[in-house]
Each structure stands twice: as structure tokens, then as C-alpha cells.
Amino acid sequence: MSLKTKDLIIGYHSPLLHVEDFTLxxxxxxxxxGRNGSGKSTFLKTLTKQIQAISGNVFIxxxxxxTIPLQNFPKYISFVPSRFPDTEYIRVEEFIAMxxxxxxxxxxxxxxxxxxxxxxSLHLLNISxxxxxxxxxxxxxxxxxxxxxxxxxxxxxxxxLDEPTAFLDYPNKQNVFQLLKRISIQExxxxxxxxxxxxxxIKITSKFLLVNKEDKIIHFENSIQQVEDIVSKIFx
Amino acid sequence: xxxxxxxxxxxxxxxxxPFLAFVHLSIGQVDFSIEEFFSSFLMSGENQMKDxxxxxxxxxxxxxxxxxxxxxxxxxxxxxxxxRNPLAGPYVLGINSGASLFVALSIMTGIPFFTTDLSxxxxxxxxxxxxxxxxxxxxxxxxNQISLLLIGLMLGSFTSAIVAFxxxxxxxxxxxxxxxxxLGSLQKVNIEQIPYIFMFIWIGITSALLIIKSLNAxxxxxxxxxxxxxxxxNTRFIIILITAVLTGITTAFxxxxxxxxxxxxNLTRILFKTQQHKILIPGTLLIGGIFILFCDxxxxxxxxxxxxxxxxxxxxxxxxxxxxxxxxxxx
Numbered sequence: 001m002s003l004k005t006k007d008l009i010i011g012y013h014s015p016l017l018h019v020e021d022f023t024l025x026x027x028x029x030x031x032x033x034g035r036n037g038s039g040k041s042t043f044l045k046t047l048t049k050q051i052q053a054i055s056g057n058v059f060i061x062x063x064x065x066x067t068i069p070l071q072n073f074p075k076y077i078s079f080v081p082s083r084f085p086d087t088e089y090i091r092v093e094e095f096i097a098m099x100x101x102x103x104x105x106x107x108x109x110x111x112x113x114x115x116x117x118x119x120x121s122l123h124l125l126n127i128s129x130x131x132x133x134x135x136x137x138x139x140x141x142x143x144x145x146x147x148x149x150x151x152x153x154x155x156x157x158x159x160x161l162d163e164p165t166a167f168l169d170y171p172n173k174q175n176v177f178q179l180l181k182r183i184s185i186q187e188x189x190x191x192x193x194x195x196x197x198x199x200x201x202i203k204i205t206s207k208f209l210l211v212n213k214e215d216k217i218i219h220f221e222n223s224i225q226q227v228e229d230i231v232s233k234i235f236x
Numbered sequence: 237x238x239x240x241x242x243x244x245x246x247x248x249x250x251x252x253x254p255f256l257a258f259v260h261l262s263i264g265q266v267d268f269s270i271e272e273f274f275s276s277f278l279m280s281g282e283n284q285m286k287d288x289x290x291x292x293x294x295x296x297x298x299x300x301x302x303x304x305x306x307x308x309x310x311x312x313x314x315x316x317x318x319x320r321n322p323l324a325g326p327y328v329l330g331i332n333s334g335a336s337l338f339v340a341l342s343i344m345t346g347i348p349f350f351t352t353d354l355s356x357x358x359x360x361x362x363x364x365x366x367x368x369x370x371x372x373x374x375x376x377x378x379x380n381q382i383s384l385l386l387i388g389l390m391l392g393s394f395t396s397a398i399v400a401f402x403x404x405x406x407x408x409x410x411x412x413x414x415x416x417x418x419l420g421s422l423q424k425v426n427i428e429q430i431p432y433i434f435m436f437i438w439i440g441i442t443s444a445l446l447i448i449k450s451l452n453a454x455x456x457x458x459x460x461x462x463x464x465x466x467x468x469x470n471t472r473f474i475i476i477l478i479t480a481v482l483t484g485i486t487t488a489f490x491x492x493x494x495x496x497x498x499x500x501x502n503l504t505r506i507l508f509k510t511q512q513h514k515i516l517i518p519g520t521l522l523i524g525g526i527f528i529l530f531c532d533x534x535x536x537x538x539x540x541x542x543x544x545x546x547x548x549x550x551x552x553x554x555x556x557x558x559x560x561x562x563x564x565x566x567x
Contacts, residue, residue, distance in 0.1 A: 074464055088511075
């Protein structure tokens with residue numbers, strides 16, 4: 001099982017970045033790093049079909065994502081946006097249950113199987129005690145865990161996260177990164193996250209997608225030494 | 237625990253509704269004894285005059301109170317869900333104005349197509365739908381919710397100006413009809429029209445129940461709904477269509493009734509503390525019906541002294557409620 005790109009060029013309406021062909025495998029964790037505004041979010045949004053690629057293709061299990069119908073797509077890739085919705089009166093378990101949306105019937109009723117998945121995610125992220133709380137009452141760290149739990153509940157082979165630690169303090173950052181690492185191995189899921197917390201990211205993965213704004217290119221790198229060299233070039 | 241409170245709330249509402257309906261029916265110029273009331277209710281009364289009062293005057297008015305309250309409140313709930321804004325509603329967003337404009341055209345311009353009873357209804361429906369689409373169009377351009385509300389208010393002002401212009405050039409008989417319509421009234425409906433109104437509202441309610449899954453996802457915002465596989469643009473269109481039917485039909489028969497659509501869904505959400513539409517929809521329908529029924533009971537009690545139009549009373553109660561809501565959110 002893998003996610004591949006071929007001759008991908010991304011951007012809003014006009015080309016922004018060329019993406020060198022790469023393959024992401026399940027059971028691994030990947031990080032896309034680059035400066036603010038370099039196109040990390042655009043890249044993630046393209047992979048999750050929120051915006052169209054300028055040209056080229058993304059393949060999941062050899063299927064082009066453009067051919068996967070909208071209502072089935074959330075069974076392949078789940079996405080955790082950088083901001084948590086501020087809607088009031090939604091309980092944590094209800095929010096997480098929505099991850100089952102692509103699988104539930106016309107009225108959205110939950111089966112026993114769905115409830116099992118929900119409890120499993122709550123358990124994996126150690127947030128069972130938050131179940132009955134309103135999402136608006138949670139701390140930023142807790143919100144992020146709840147958002148990740150919903151993605152897990154979606155039972156997708158790929159989870160993409162946009163700046164999952166942007167609003168978190170140091171201990172929460174560490175916690176989220178460690179959890180993601182554990183999940184990717186335990187559940188055989190591919191995690192791809194964008195971040196500019198390089199020091200933290202290096203602790204959990206050595207597989208990087210680097211956005212080089214100068215050369216307008218995203219390329220893949222998996223040797224730490226190379227990454228450090230290139231990163232220092234990009235960031236300094 | 238939380239489910240228990242829900243059941244108690246629903247039970248209270250389900251008891252309150254028929255109780256208020258009964259109180260509503262029993263108020264008026266003609267006094268009924270309990271026996272007379274029930275025999276007239278079953279159309280077997282000995283006093284024909286009393287039969288007619290109950291069957292032809294009081295029952296239609298009571299039913300119309302329930303139907304208008306329920307449908308306007310549901311329309312408000314759908315707007316609030318669609319725009320993710322508790323201050324949205326058919327009135328604030330100018331959907332009422334669309335209906336009013338077309339009714340003004342129908343009553344006062346004497347354009348042949350607009351002059352029958354049926355065309356008043358279709359006019360209100362078309363007006364509500366057109367303005368719904370207009371708001372939707374603006375909503376796609378402006379992402380900011382405050383701007384959208386302002387645009388809705390401006391739409392309202394703009395159409396009021398057009399309506400005022402039509403009024404200024406209309407003969408006084410037409411003007412009087414329109415002004416009375418504009419004050420809102422639950423008494424113009426006769427018992428034969430009720431089934432048709434009920435049918436339209438029933439279609440609106442059923443359609444809303446059929447898109448519960450999408451509604452529950454859309455409260456999280458467009459991005460989240462799409463990520464969960466919901467077809468957002470279809471859902472939007474359906475919501476506008478349902479809102480137009482609900483708002484258009486009540487506005488046609490009762491005149492514009494403001495603030496119900498804004499206040500009731502908020503009250504429902506605060507009481508039930510949920511965003512699950514399988515709870516919110518029945519809750520809003522019940523509370524909406526009860527709200528108008530209650531307002532109309534006050535009107536009936538004061539009828540001997542002065543007549544308050546329904547639109548005036550709902551504004552008197554609704555406007556302070558909305559201010560309270562805004563203040564509460566600022567905290």
C-alpha cells in the first residue's frame with residue numbers, strides 16, 4: 001500500500017511548486033518542512049483533494065485520487081486542519097464519531113463496529129476521560145488529540161496533519177509527536193505532517209519532504225545528514 | 237444523565253404544547269363550558285353559533301400559530317447551521333424581504349399574474365427562494381460572517397425602499413391591504429387552506445430530516461464537512477430551497493413574522509446543549525410552535541383593550557432576546 005505522486009505541480013490557479021516524484025508507505029512517519037508560506041499547506045491540500053493540482057497526479061493504491069468519488073475519498077486519507085472548529089455544544093465523543101461519517105448509513109447512525117472504533121481511538125490517545133466534555137472547553141493540547149482521534153476513527157491508511165503542534169507548548173508538542181510516531185507503527189498507518197519544529201521532528205523521523213522555495217521544488221530526503229545540510233541552507 | 241434531561245425537556249414540551257393549544261382555543265369573546273367545548277370540538281354541539289366560532293375561527297388560528305412558529309423556527313435553524321452563525325435567520329438575511337417584495341408586487345401593482353390568492357403564495361415562495369440564492373451567492377464571495385449579516389440587512393433595507401416606493405404610488409385600498417398584511421396576522425387563514433399549508437411545511441420538515449447527516453457535519457464548517465465526504469454545495473442548495481418553502485409559505489399567509497426564526501433555534505440549542513440535528517429539529521419545531529402560541533395567547537387576552545399585531549409582539553419579545561444573546565456571546 002502506498003501513496004505516490006507523478007510529475008506533480010501544485011499551486012492555487014498558478015504553478016507554485018514542482019514536486020519530485022515520491023512514495024509514502026504505511027507504517028512510516030514523514031514530515032514536510034519549509035518556511036512559513038512556502039507552500040506546505042497547499043501541498044497537503046492537494047493530496048487531500050481540497051484543491052486541484054495544476055498538473056500531474058497523486059495515486060493511492062495505484063488509483064488516481066481525481067477518480068475517487070468525494071464521498072469515498074475520506075476512507076483513504078484523513079486530514080487534520082491546523083485549526084480546530086470553534087462550534088459550541090459539540091461533545092468530544094460526537095466530534096470523534098463524525099470520523100465514521102464516510103461509513104455510516106443515510107441517517108448517520110452508529111453501529112457497534114463504529115462505537116468500537118471510536119473507543120479504540122479514545123483509548124489509543126489516552127483521552128477516554130474527555131469523552132463527555134464539550135470541545136469548546138478543551139485546552140489546545142486536548143483539542144489536537146481529539147482532532148487526531150477523529151482522523152484515526154476514519155480508519156484511513158493515511159493521516160495528514162497541517163502544523164499539528166503550531167499552537168502547543170513544549171510538553172504538548174512532545175506528547176503529540178510521540179503519539180503520532182506510536183500510532184504509525186502500532187496501527188500500520190502512514191503519517192505525513194507539516195511542521196517547522198525541526199528539532200522535534202528530527203526525533204521522530206528521518207524521512208523528510210523539503211520545500212525549497214528558491215528552486216520552487218519539493219523533494220524527498222531520508223538521510224539525516226543530508227536533511228540537516230539542506231535545512232540549514234533553506235532556513236538560514 | 238444528559239439523556240435524562242433531554243427526555244424531561246421533550247416531555248415538558250410535549251405536555252406544554254397541547255395545554256397551551258387548549259388555553260388558546262378557550263380564550264375569546266364567546267364563553268364555552270367544558271361540555272360545550274368538547275361537543276363543539278367534535279362538531280356535535282347543539283349551539284350552531286358556538287360550533288362555528290370554534291371550528292371556523294379558533295381552530296384555524298390555533299393551528300396557524302403552531303404551523304408558522306414551527307416552520308419559521310426550522311427555517312432559522314437551517315440558516316444558522318448553514319452559515320455557522322447563531323445570528324442568522326430568514327429575517328436577518330433578507331429572505332423575508334424577498335417574500336415581502338413579491339407580495340407587495342402581487343397586491344399593489346395589479347400585474348395580472350400577481351393578483352390571485354395562489355399567486356400571492358407563489359410570489360412569496362419565489363421571492364424567498366430568489367433572495368435565498370442571492371444570500372448564498374454573497375456568502376460564497378464574503379467569507380466573513382459579520383459582512384454577510386450586513387449584506388443581509390442591506391438587502392432588507394433596499395427591498396423595503398422598493399416596497400415603500402410601490403406603496404407611495406399605490407391606491408389607498410391596495411395600500412391598506414398590504415399594510416395589514418405587513419403587520420402579520422394568524423387570522424386570515426381559513427380551515428380549508430390549512431391542509432395545503434400543512435403539506436408544504438411537512439415537505440420542508442421531512443426534507444430537513446433527510447439531510448440530518450449533512451447538517452451535523454456542516455456545523456463544523458465547510459472544510460470539515462468536505463473532509464468527511466459531504467457534498468457541501470448540494471447541501472447548501474437544498475437548505476436554501478427548504479428555507480424558501482418554509483419562509484415563503486408562512487409569510488404568504490401570515491405576513492412577515494420576525495425574530496422567531498432567530499430566537500427559537502438559539503433557545504433550543506441553549507436548552508438541549510447539542511448540535512445533533514435529530515434533537516435540534518424536533519426541539520425547534522416544538523419550541524417554535526409553543527412560542528407563537530404563547531404570543532398569540534397574550535394577544536387574545538389583550539384583544540378587548542387593544543389589538544397587537546403578531547409581528548409587533550414577536551419583535552417586542554424577540555429583539556431584547558437577541559441583544560441578550562449577543563451580550564452572552566461576548567463574555
